[in-house]
Amino acid sequence: AQKVTQAQTEISVVEKEDVTLDCVYETRDTTYYLFWYKQPPSGELVFLIRRNSFDEQNEISGRYSWNFQKSTSSFNFTITASQVVDSAVYFCALSEEEYGGSQGNLIFGKGTKLSVKP
Amino acid sequence: DGGITQSPKYLFRKEGQNVTLSCEQNLNHDAMYWYRQDPGQGLRLIYYSQIVNDFQKGDIAEGYSVSREKKESFPLTVTSAQKNPTAFYLCASSLPGAYYDGYTFGSGTRLTVV
Numbered sequence: 001a002q003k004v005t006q007a008q009t010e011i012s013v014v015e016k017e018d019v020t021l022d023c024v025y026e027t028r029d030t031t032y033y034l035f036w037y038k039q040p041p042s043g044e045l046v047f048l049i050r051r052n053s054f055d056e057q058n059e060i061s062g063r064y065s066w067n068f069q070k071s072t073s074s075f076n077f078t079i080t081a082s083q084v085v086d087s088a089v090y091f092c093a094l095s096e097e098e099y100g101g102s103q104g105n106l107i108f109g110k111g112t113k114l115s116v117k118p
Numbered sequence: 119d120g121g122i123t124q125s126p127k128y129l130f131r132k133e134g135q136n137v138t139l140s141c142e143q144n145l146n147h148d149a150m151y152w153y154r155q156d157p158g159q160g161l162r163l164i165y166y167s168q169i170v171n172d173f174q175k176g177d178i179a180e181g182y183s184v185s186r187e188k189k190e191s192f193p194l195t196v197t198s199a200q201k202n203p204t205a206f207y208l209c210a211s212s213l214p215g216a217y218y219d220g221y222t223f224g225s226g227t228r229l230t231v232v
Contacts, residue, residue, distance in 0.1 A: 009158065035220050043206065043226040050220055091160065093220070105176075106221060110160035 002027045004094050006109035013082055014117050021077040021112045023092030029053075034075045035093040035106065036066065045091065051075065082116045089113045120145045124209050124224035130232050131196070131203065139194045139227045141209035148213065150192035151221065154178060155206040164207075167192055196229060204231050 003026040013019045025034065036048040049059060051068050059066045063080045079086055092109045122143040131137045141150065149168050153161040163176030167186040181200025186192055192211075196203045206228050210221035 033220075037220075037223075043208075043228075045208065045210075045221075045223040047220050047222075095220075105163065105166070108161040110158060 002094055002096055002107050004092050004107055004109035006090075006092055006112050008112045009110070010113045010115070012115045012117065015084060016081050017116075018078060018080050019082050019114065019116075021079075021090050021092075021114065023075045023077065023109060025073050025075065025092070025094045027073075027094060027096055029096040031096075033095045034068065035095070036075075036077050037091045037093065039089040039091065039111070041088070048077075048090075079114075082114075084116050084118055087114060087116045122209055122211055122222055122224035124207075124227050126227060127225070129227055129229045131229060133231055134198045136195055136197050137229065139196070139207055139209075139229070141192045141194065141224060142190055143192075143209075143211045143222075143224075144190060145211055145222060146189075147211035147222070148189065149211060150186070151210040151212075152176075152182075152184065152192070152194045153208045153210065155208060155226075161208065164194065203229055205229060 005024045007022055032053045034051045037045040038048055039045050049066055056068050065078045067076045089111045091111045093106045095106050125140045151166040152164040154164055155161050162178050164178055164182050165173055165176055165184040167173035170186055170189050173184050173186050181197055183195045206226050208226045209224040212221045
């Protein structure tokens, strides 16, 4: 069965520290899609990145980087030189092709609350 | 600008009352979704709709109802049968079958039973 696990419930760091948010997934499909969303205190989920199962290239976007490893079923997210504005809940999510045609359902992890202190 | 509008932002309900949460989108998306968020529980799917006049139950549909009479609108009614309705409710939309593209989310409605 499909599942997303974010083992870190809460993380607290001091500004300028690097921080990695872990995401481990389970799926039966060979084609699937992984996502990261950010939920700031305002509540709206903001899309950060999408990665498909055939593309294991790591990605960097400014201070954000993502490490996708199929061998360990992980899709970890690193923030370099964290800032107070990075404080939010971060969700990892999975979508499988098997369900995509009729449902397109995203399965979410329980989220990791990141607090960046000045 | 295109997006999803949820209203109201905060809603208070007396026990035994039904309440309806609004969700409107102008993204021309066919698919719409309702999620419930509780502290430490992540997001759980309540209902989803891939096309107008059709919708399907998600993982926690009991005590909720929806309608999809227009492409732009997907209101959620929290009925008196929902035993623990206090939560944060998020509406989302996507292109049909867009498992590869993720969702666009609204800003949520926080419902409190008083």
